[in-house]
Amino acid sequence: MPEPARPRKGQDVRDRARALITESWQSQANLSLFLALMVLVAFVLPTMGFGKDDIKLYSDIAFTLLLISGVAIAWGRRKLFLLAGFLGSAALAVRWMAWFTPTSALQLWSDGWSLAAILVIAIVLLSQVLFREGPVTHSRIQGAIAVYLLFGIGWAHAYHIAELVHPGSFRLEVGEMSNVSDWVYYSFVTLTTVGYGDITAVRPIARTLSIGEALTGQLYLAVLIARLVAMEVVSWQYKSQDSRGSGGQNSVGAETTSKEAGP
Numbered sequence: 001m002p003e004p005a006r007p008r009k010g011q012d013v014r015d016r017a018r019a020l021i022t023e024s025w026q027s028q029a030n031l032s033l034f035l036a037l038m039v040l041v042a043f044v045l046p047t048m049g050f051g052k053d054d055i056k057l058y059s060d061i062a063f064t065l066l067l068i069s070g071v072a073i074a075w076g077r078r079k080l081f082l083l084a085g086f087l088g089s090a091a092l093a094v095r096w097m098a099w100f101t102p103t104s105a106l107q108l109w110s111d112g113w114s115l116a117a118i119l120v121i122a123i124v125l126l127s128q129v130l131f132r133e134g135p136v137t138h139s140r141i142q143g144a145i146a147v148y149l150l151f152g153i154g155w156a157h158a159y160h161i162a163e164l165v166h167p168g169s170f171r172l173e174v175g176e177m178s179n180v181s182d183w184v185y186y187s188f189v190t191l192t193t194v195g196y197g198d199i200t201a202v203r204p205i206a207r208t209l210s211i212g213e214a215l216t217g218q219l220y221l222a223v224l225i226a227r228l229v230a231m232e233v234v235s236w237q238y239k240s241q242d243s244r245g246s247g248g249q250n251s252v253g254a255e256t257t258s259k260e261a262g263p
Helices: 006-047 055-076 078-100 104-129 138-165 180-191 204-260
Strands: 170-172 199-201
Touching: 006 055, 006 138, 055 078, 055 104, 055 180, 078 104, 104 138, 138 180, 138 204, 180 199, 180 204, 199 204
Parallel strands: none
Antiparallel strands: 170 199
């Protein structure tokens, strides 16, 4: 009888471990790139004057880069990746159609598809941050920050949709809210419940959305902190149990050895 091919089995285990490590590294690298791009194009570059001459073109290019890097985060999960890829492709196609032929209908569809793609990317990140077992790592913290920033960008699209459907939903003290940066500014001010008062929600739909975002920002932070603390406590407990178990096994082994070596 020929012996089973043990080297082949060991090779399979090594291949699976290598694939798992590669997949985890790629996911973490994509997440780091996505978070860095989001901070760069949403906060750093605008303060340096980039895109001031053509804010619409700048916002479309920035959103394209963010969407591509965000979809890449779901690479290891086939169903979520296909869904995110489909919504992201549709959002980019309609968004650039709205740039070449700017109409209210195309702009409305562009914001709708973009909002759907943002929600899917947020779900992918939440599945890695909150719903996956394991210790608290740098990847989880990066994902939590990315989801919080995605909330701000997503609600900015929701406010723009409300303004397109119900013109005059928001009132600006000076001028009109015709700029992308105005919606992003109002969204993050509402998400963090700062509320400077320079932009006011006038219509009921605008007020409802503003209340929803304020509640989302507060509840997300509360649930996130509670979840991360609980995961860290469970991880410490498992480590403590493992250390006690290994220590007990060592003591039992030492006692058995001493008995065998007795007179």
